[in-house]
Structure formats: structure tokens, C-alpha cells
Amino acid sequence: MRAALFFQTADAPARLPALFGGSPPVIATSPPIYWPVGTFESLSGKIDRRELVCGVMGLGYVGLPLAVEMGRAGLRVLGFEVSERVAALVNAGESHIKDVKGADVASLRRSGKLEATTDMSRLGECDVISVCVPTPLGKTKDPDMSYIVAATEAIVERLRPGQIVVLESTTYPGTTRELMLPRFESNGLQVGKDFFLCFSPERVDPGNPKWHTRNTPKVLGGVTAQCTELGGRVYKLFIDHVVEVTSPEAAELAKLLENTFRMINIGLVNEMAMICDRLGVDVWEVIEAAATKPFGYMKFTPGPGLGGHCIPLDPHYLAWKMRTLHYKTRMIELAGEINTEMPAFWVGKLQDALNDAGKPLKGSKVLVLGVAYKKDIDDLRESPALEILDLLTNKGVVVSYHDPYVPEIVADGHTPPGAVGVSVPFTDAALNAADAVMVVTDHSSIDYDRVCRHAHLVIDTRNACARHEAAHPERAVIAHA
Numbered sequence: 282m283r284a285a286l287f288f289q290t291a292d293a294p295a296r297l298p299a300l301f302g303g304s305p306p307v308i309a310t311s312p313p314i315y316w317p318v319g320t321f322e323s324l325s326g327k328i329d330r331r332e333l334v335c336g337v338m339g340l341g342y343v344g345l346p347l348a349v350e351m352g353r354a355g356l357r358v359l360g361f362e363v364s365e366r367v368a369a370l371v372n373a374g375e376s377h378i379k380d381v382k383g384a385d386v387a388s389l390r391r392s393g394k395l396e397a398t399t400d401m402s403r404l405g406e407c408d409v410i411s412v413c414v415p416t417p418l419g420k421t422k423d424p425d426m427s428y429i430v431a432a433t434e435a436i437v438e439r440l441r442p443g444q445i446v447v448l449e450s451t452t453y454p455g456t457t458r459e460l461m462l463p464r465f466e467s468n469g470l471q472v473g474k475d476f477f478l479c480f481s482p483e484r485v486d487p488g489n490p491k492w493h494t495r496n497t498p499k500v501l502g503g504v505t506a507q508c509t510e511l512g513g514r515v516y517k518l519f520i521d522h523v524v525e526v527t528s529p530e531a532a533e534l535a536k537l538l539e540n541t542f543r544m545i546n547i548g549l550v551n552e553m554a555m556i557c558d559r560l561g562v563d564v565w566e567v568i569e570a571a572a573t574k575p576f577g578y579m580k581f582t583p584g585p586g587l588g589g590h591c592i593p594l595d596p597h598y599l600a601w602k603m604r605t606l607h608y609k610t611r612m613i614e615l616a617g618e619i620n621t622e623m624p625a626f627w628v629g630k631l632q633d634a635l636n637d638a639g640k641p642l643k644g645s646k647v648l649v650l651g652v653a654y655k656k657d658i659d660d661l662r663e664s665p666a667l668e669i670l671d672l673l674t675n676k677g678v679v680v681s682y683h684d685p686y687v688p689e690i691v692a693d694g695h696t697p698p699g700a701v702g703v704s705v706p707f708t709d710a711a712l713n714a715a716d717a718v719m720v721v722t723d724h725s726s727i728d729y730d731r732v733c734r735h736a737h738l739v740i741d742t743r744n745a746c747a748r749h750e751a752a753h754p755e756r757a758v759i760a761h762a
């Protein structure tokens with residue numbers, strides 16, 4: 282079905298040669314004048330006039346900041362959620378995402394620019410639909426595409442000529458063209474003419490004070506040149522720099538390259554930590570020295586393992602896709618193995634240090650500091666702290682934790698049972714009562730001098746105590762592997 286939209290504008294006659302590539306067709310001119318135009322031209326006009334209604338599917342870590350940027354740019358935004366709770370919160374002018382200020386959501390609610398709904402039938406109201414739904418991995422590390430499929434099917438039911446759909450969820454190369462496109466075209470609409478389909482990966486870095494949704498350059502690739510052009514023009518309304526590539530596959534792979542690069546380099550530096558441990562060399566000193574090279578080196582730091590929704594998971598999307606093509610992604614597998622070993626490696630360091638102090642691991646009291654997957658955020662997803670807590674509990678350690686951003690670790694079917702608990706207050710007494718304090722996440726608000734002053738033994742997986750340990754030579758701080 283070819284879209285035949287009609288619109289009425291004052292400048293329609295003047296625009297005709299451009300629209301039809303030559304002389305205007307003969308069309309009845311008695312008012313009102315309706316000029317037949319394609320969906321491309323119609324959308325083009327809406328973009329120029331900023332008259333778009335933007336839909337965002339999934340108002341989580343990615344979708345809510347995106348919706349807020351769209352609203353701030355003066356566009357009307359409809360947020361689609363399957364969670365009644367999230368939709369209600371947004372409609373109440375509140376934010377459940379730490380990086381998004383409640384005041385910003387409230388202000389957009391007041392101005393009528395932002396509304397959240399669980400009613401998917403309203404997808405038809407949107408000119409642009411950005412899909413920001415989860416892409417987890419299954420137990421066997423295969424991609425779980427059920428959220429993208431559900432979102433796609435919800436759109437298919439209401440897909441109408443003149444809509445742009447942009448997938449933002451991180452996924453394997455080919456998802457946009459192989460999984461979404463056939464479903465969209467199944468109702469007779471044609472991509473690049475009737476509707477427009479792109480992939481544009483989100484690069485949000487939770488807790489980053491400098492780079493936000495708006496000022497982080499955004500890659501975008503459409504299924505056709507028209508898709509890329511329209512998608513790019515829309516996104517330029519609320520993103521400072523849009524980097525257009527020629528296909529969704531290039532955009533999908535760009536995202537996977539970025540995160541695989543990070544995962545492999547973290548694997549390398551974690552291996553360097555284990556190498557230094559065997560050699561009795563301080564890995565942090567080695568890293569700082571290497572980082573003085575002004576070219577050809579990029580600093581990565583070791584730690585307790587990989588965390589977050591992206592770095593530990595995304596490379597597996599690529600590995601899975603390549604397995605279907607009988608190719609083994611060797612570097613991904615190896616870096617994954619090393620990173621996965623890190624929680625057990627640090628528990629081993631703790632055990633050795635307690636042993637040196639004449640204490641068995643079993644029955645010792647250990648206070649874990651920081652459980653979010655990285656500093657200054659409240660996100661627990663894939664946090665290596667969960668595995669460390671579980672390993673310690675299973676070895677008979679009396680474990681407690683403190684995290685200013687995570688008051689409770691709840692049993693939700695995914696969390697390892699030994700990690701479940703409630704954050705204890707950060708006090709001199711708590712530090713002193715523990716046989717060892719293990720710094721797993723180096724939140725900036727923690728006073729590490731106080732940690733070094735009161736703890737008997739510190740296992741510092743992040744080198745957070747580096748500046749303070751010298752002042753307390755009576756305390757044992759194991760900062761390097």
C-alpha cells in the first residue's frame with residue numbers, strides 16, 4: 282500500500298516543482314487546496330515545523346532521559362510503558378532514574394509536553410517511535426529478544442503511513458532488518474516510502490557528570506537512505522551531534538564494537554592485575570606509569586569484575602550472532618572468562634589476608650563497601666558485588682554491606698540468595714567490628730580515610746584507599762592484586 286497523504290499549506294503551489302521533480306500536476310484548485318504529497322515530504326514538513334509527536338517505548342535508564350530531551354526541545358512526547366508503576370510515577374512528575382531530575386519531569390508534565398501511558402493503542406498518535414526496551418541475555422547467554430518482539434508487535438498493529446521507528450536497544454547486528462522490518466512490512470506498508478526504520482544505539486553512561494543524552498554524539502543508520510535522512514533530521518532536534526551511517530547494521534555493530542572494546546580492555550587489565558599479583562608488583566603503579574604515554578595507550582583499571590546492563594552482556598550478542606555463522610569470537614570469550622574470574626580472585630585475596638592475620642575465612646566478619654556496579658550510581662544489575670556477597674556467604678563468612686545508594690538487596694529470583702540483605706550504617710564501630718572491610722565499589726561519598734583509620738584489614742579492589750593508606754601504616758590495606 283503506497284501512502285497517499287494530503288496536506289494543505291499556503292506555499293503548496295510554490296513547493297510543487299520540488300516535490301514532484303518538475304511541473305506541478307493538474308489538480309483542482311478550488312479552495313481548500315489539497316496537494317498530494319508523499320509521507321517523506323509530509324514528515325519533512327513536520328520536522329521543520331517541530332510538529333512531531335514522539336513516542337518512547339520503555340521509560341527506563343535509556344528511555345526516560347531520551348523522552349526528557351525530546352520534551353525539552355519543545356516536542357510533544359508520549360512515553361509507553363508496560364509498568365503501571367513507572368507510567369504513574371512519570372505522570373505524577375517524578376523520576377525513578379537517578380540521572381533524571383524529578384523537577385525536569387514535573388516541568389514537562391506542567392507544560393503538557395510529556396505524558397506516560399500503558400495504552401499501546403496510542404502508538405498510532407506518534408510520528409516517531411523510539412524503542413528503548415530491555416535486551417537481556419537468557420541463562421545460556423543467548424539473546425532474549427522477547428521485549429523487542431513485543432514492542433515491534435505492538436507497533437505493527439498501529440503502524441500507519443508517515444511513522445518513523447527507531448530501535449535504540451542494544452542488540453545483535455541484523456535485528457532491525459531481520460526481526461523488525463518483515464513484521465512491519467507484513468501489513469503491506471513499504472519501508473523508505475510509507476514508513477521509515479532506523480537503528481540508533483543509546484550511549485547513556487549512568488552517573489557521568491559530563492556526557493548526557495543530548496551532548497553525546499549519536500550514531501544512526503536507516504534501512505534506506507530516506508530512513509537515515511528523516512531519522513537523522515528528527516534526532517538532530519534534540520541531540521547535538523548525530524552521526525549518520527549507511528545501514529542499521531553499521532549502527533548496531535558500532536555499539537557492539539564500543540562495548541566489546543571496553544570489555545576486552547578491562548579483561549586485559551584484570552589479567553595484568555593477576556600477573557602483577559604473581560610477580561609481587563603493584564598493578565596500580567604500573568597502570569599509572571603506562572598512562573603517562575601521551576599516545577597509543579588508553580587507561581583502563583582492574584576491579585572486582587564487570588557490571589551493568591551493557592559491558593558484561595552486549596559482546597555476547599555479537600558472539601551469539603557469529604556462532605550462527607559458524608564463527609567463534611575468541612577475544613570476547615577469553616576476556617569474558619577473565620572478567621568472570623575476578624570475584625573469586627578477590628575472595629581468594631581476602632582469604633589469604635585473613636589467613637596471614639591468623640583468621641579463617643569461615644566465621645570471619647566482613648563488611649563490603651559499595652555494591653552498585655560502579656561508583657555513584659544505584660544500579661545493581663550484573664554487579665560483581667552480588668557474586669562476592671554470595672561467595673562469602675556460602676563460605677560461612679558473616680557478611681554485611683554498606684552502600685549509600687542501595688538500601689536493600691532484595692530476593693527477586695535473579696539475585697544470588699547469599700547477596701540478599703540490608704545496608705548497614707557506615708560507622709566507626711561497623712568498620713572496627715569487621716575482621717576485614719572489602720571495598721567493592723568506590724562511591725565518592727565514602728570517607729576512605731575513615732575506612733583506613735578504623736578497619737583492621739582492607740581489601741581494596743578499586744584502589745580507593747590509595748591516598749590514605751600511607752597515613753595509617755598500622756593497618757593492612759591490600760590494594761593491589
Ligand SMILES: NC(=O)c1ccc[n+]([C@@H]2O[C@H](COP(=O)([O-])OP(=O)(O)OC[C@H]3O[C@@H](n4cnc5c(N)ncnc54)[C@H](O)[C@@H]3O)[C@@H](O)[C@H]2O)c1
Nearest residue numbers: 339340341342343361362363364413414416432450451483
Ligand atoms: N542502562 C544503560 O546504561 C544503557 C546504556 C546503553 C544502552 N542500553 C540499552 O538500552 C535498552 C534499554 O535499557 P534500559 O537500561 O533503559 O532498561 P530498563 O530496564 O531501565 O528500562 C526498560 C523499560 O522498558 C519497559 N518495557 C519493557 N517492555 C516494554 C514494552 N513492550 N513496551 C513499553 N515498555 C516496555 C520496562 O518496563 C522498563 O521500564 C537495552 O537494550 C540496553 O542494553 C542501556
